[in-house]
Structure formats: C-alpha cells, structure tokens
C-alpha cells in the first residue's frame with residue numbers, strides 16, 4: 001500500500017518536471033524563431049513590423065510635422081471607423097468596403113460623374129514552387145484603377161508575357177509597385193490573398209532541362 005503511494009508521488013513529480021522541461025524549450029524555440037525571422041528580414045521595409053497601428057499623420061513618420069496641413073488631416077483611426085477589418089496593412093478590407101457601398105472613390109479627378117471601367121478577368125499565374133498558384137483578379141483592381149496604371153508600363157497586357165517573382169515584388173517592382181505601399185502589403189498573413197489557387201493533388205515540381213537530361217537517380 002505504502003509503496004503504491006510513493007510510486008504515485010514519484011510519477012507525479014516526474015510528470016511535473018517533464019512538463020516544465022517542455023514549457024521551457026517551447027518558449028526558447030519561439031524566441032529563437034523570432035530572432036531568426038526578424039534578423040533575416042531587417043533589410044526589407046515591407047516585412048518590418050510597425051510600432052503603432054494607423055498612427056495619426058503627425059506621428060506616422062511619413063507626413064511633415066512642420067507642415068500645418070499635416071495637423072488638419074483626419075486621423076486614420078477616425079476615418080476608418082466602421083469599415084470591415086483585415087489582418088494587415090492599415091487593417092481595413094478595402095475591397096469589402098467598396099463592394100458594401102461604404103466608399104465611393106472618385107474615378108476621375110475632375111469629373112465626379114465618370115464611372116469606372118470595370119473588367120472581370122482573372123489571370124492565373126502557375127507558380128513553380130509548391131505554394132498555391134497566384135490569381136490576379138482584374139475586377140478589384142479596375143474598380144479603383146484605370147488600365148493605364150498598369151498597362152503597358154508595369155505589365156504587358158498579355159498572359160504570361162511578364163516575368164514576376166517574389167524578389168521583384170519585395171523590392172517594390174511588379175505587384176510591389178502598389179502592394180506594400182498603397183494596397184495590402186506582403187506579410188506572412190497576406191500570402192493567401194495572391195496565392196489563392198490550390199495546386200492539383202497530383203502536382204509535382206517541374207524539373208529543369210538539366211535535371212531531365214541527367215537524372216540524379
């Protein structure tokens with residue numbers, strides 16, 4: 001009887017020690033992960049975390065504090081109140097807000113009556129890596145933007161005629177001309193916005209000509 005009691009106490013102690021062990025290593029791992037992620041991306045302003053969400057113009061580090069106009073502008077936290085939220089950028093889902101009729105962007109700077117030239121055409125860009133393929137939707141873009149914002153300077157208007165990759169985007173070219181500046185940024189939470197088409201179940205990475213010629217096994 002006594003032996004059984006001791007055995008139980010020892011087991012309970014052992015479990016407690018094991019549990020504490022796992023807690024410590026999980027916290028350490030999290031710390032290490034954070035350190036490696038942030039140090040790998042310090043060069044990249046697009047992946048940098050902002051200190052304050054939607055700071056007022058005078059505190060956002062973009063507007064000139066010495067300019068009186070800066071202090072007249074409506075602070076974003078007031079302007080964005082009631083709009084559907086998102087997890088990144090300025091935390092507003094602009095596409096939803098527009099489609100819900102909560103915004104009426106003026107399509108022409110001078111004439112308030114000009115209607116947008118909306119085109120509903122999705123372009124699928126098959127990605128060679130294992131991430132989901134990219135769907136570029138013309139509709140949410142042309143609701144705000146005239147074709148000439150992109151064609152022909154940023155993109156030749158022809159499917160797959162443009163070379164696009166993440167390095168270019170993160171350096172502020174191609175999609176990165178706008179994404180990360182005036183539209184939702186590249187963050188670990190926004191990948192799925194662009195990479196939205198799941199790969200087929202039987203998808204295999206394409207092989208280069210070299211590895212087809214000389215298979216390594």
Ligand code: HEC
Pocket residue numbers: 117118119123125136138141142145146147148149150151155156157158159160161162163
């Ligand atoms: C935000 C940028 C952007 C805007 C604005 C835009 N496009 Fe595009 N367009 C693209 C991209 C990206 C592609 C795909 C290019 C590729 O795959 O290499 C494309 C492709 C096209 C294509 C080729 C389709 C095909 O099947 O080959 C046409 C035509 C086109 N756009 C017309 C338009 C027209 C007309 C407008 C205005 C109503 C417009 N685009 C507005 C970015 C834009």
Ligand code: HEC
Pocket residue numbers: 094095096134135136137140141144145149150154164174175176177178179182183184193194
């Ligand atoms: C000329 C500026 C511009 C360029 C270039 C551009 N976008 Fe956009 N994009 C916008 C704006 C503005 C919106 C709408 C506001 C927002 O969602 O941030 C938008 C919205 C989107 C959306 C819709 C998000 C939703 O909520 O449904 C996707 C997806 C997207 N862009 C992908 C791309 C991809 C992929 C490229 C490059 C092939 C690209 N964009 C190039 C300006 C641009």
Ligand code: HEC
Pocket residue numbers: 125126127128129130131134164165166167169175179185186187188189190191192193194195
């Ligand atoms: C604004 C849209 C957009 C966002 C957001 C985005 N991507 Fe991409 N990504 C693209 C486009 C466009 C390509 C080029 C596709 C092609 O080959 O035509 C691409 C390509 C890639 C590739 C293939 C390698 C390369 O550079 O071409 C990888 C891997 C990738 N993205 C990962 C990610 C990850 C991870 C995230 C989130 C941190 C992300 N992407 C966010 C648009 C986006």
